[in-house]
Amino acid sequence: MTMKMPKPSKFHKKLEAMIGDWSGEEIMHASSWEPQGGSAVGYYKVRSIAGGFGITQDYEQKRDGKVTFTGHSVLGYDAKEKCYLWHWSDSMGGVPSTVTRGKWSGNKLVFEHAGEMGHARYTHTFHRDGSIGFAMESSPDGQQWSRMMDGRYTNKAAGKATAKKSAKKSAKK
Numbered sequence: 001m002t003m004k005m006p007k008p009s010k011f012h013k014k015l016e017a018m019i020g021d022w023s024g025e026e027i028m029h030a031s032s033w034e035p036q037g038g039s040a041v042g043y044y045k046v047r048s049i050a051g052g053f054g055i056t057q058d059y060e061q062k063r064d065g066k067v068t069f070t071g072h073s074v075l076g077y078d079a080k081e082k083c084y085l086w087h088w089s090d091s092m093g094g095v096p097s098t099v100t101r102g103k104w105s106g107n108k109l110v111f112e113h114a115g116e117m118g119h120a121r122y123t124h125t126f127h128r129d130g131s132i133g134f135a136m137e138s139s140p141d142g143q144q145w146s147r148m149m150d151g152r153y154t155n156k157a158a159g160k161a162t163a164k165k166s167a168k169k170s171a172k173k
Contacts, residue, residue: 024153
């Protein structure tokens with residue numbers, strides 16, 4: 001008797017919207033992590049892994065042309081818990097001691113985490129134009145939230161497709 005191999009569910013497939021090479025402007029809000037605040041540019045390389053059961057994200061932030069922060073994550077869906085799981089490690093020493101859990105709310109994939117340093121909320125917003133917004137918030141108690149970061153990213157492949165469509169429209173005129 002041959003065992004039938006599982007296939008990614010509709011929940012796994014929703015993560016495909018994140019696959020690609022992304023870049024965008026970021027605003028770092030003044031916080032204990034970033035007292036001055038300021039602007040940056042963020043880059044994501046997101047790839048499908050494990051036959052479509054998850055994705056990896058490699059992130060790099062630049063300020064004044066210099067890399068100031070990097071991170072790596074793995075996202076997947078847990079059918080038993082009925083939520084998305086996000087494991088994150090970064091250049092500030094962040095290593096997942098526990099997983100961050102998330103769920104969809106309309107066009108937003110929202111993750112929340114409570115740890116030694118307080119609560120964190122991460123919101124990925126999927127816009128109609130194909131771009132993805134990202135907001136990071138912190139809270140000492142999980143009730144009152146402070147914005148730490150906002151970014152909006154476009155997929156390099158989507159930009160190329162838009163440029164091709166514009167070129168075709170121009171050629172027809």
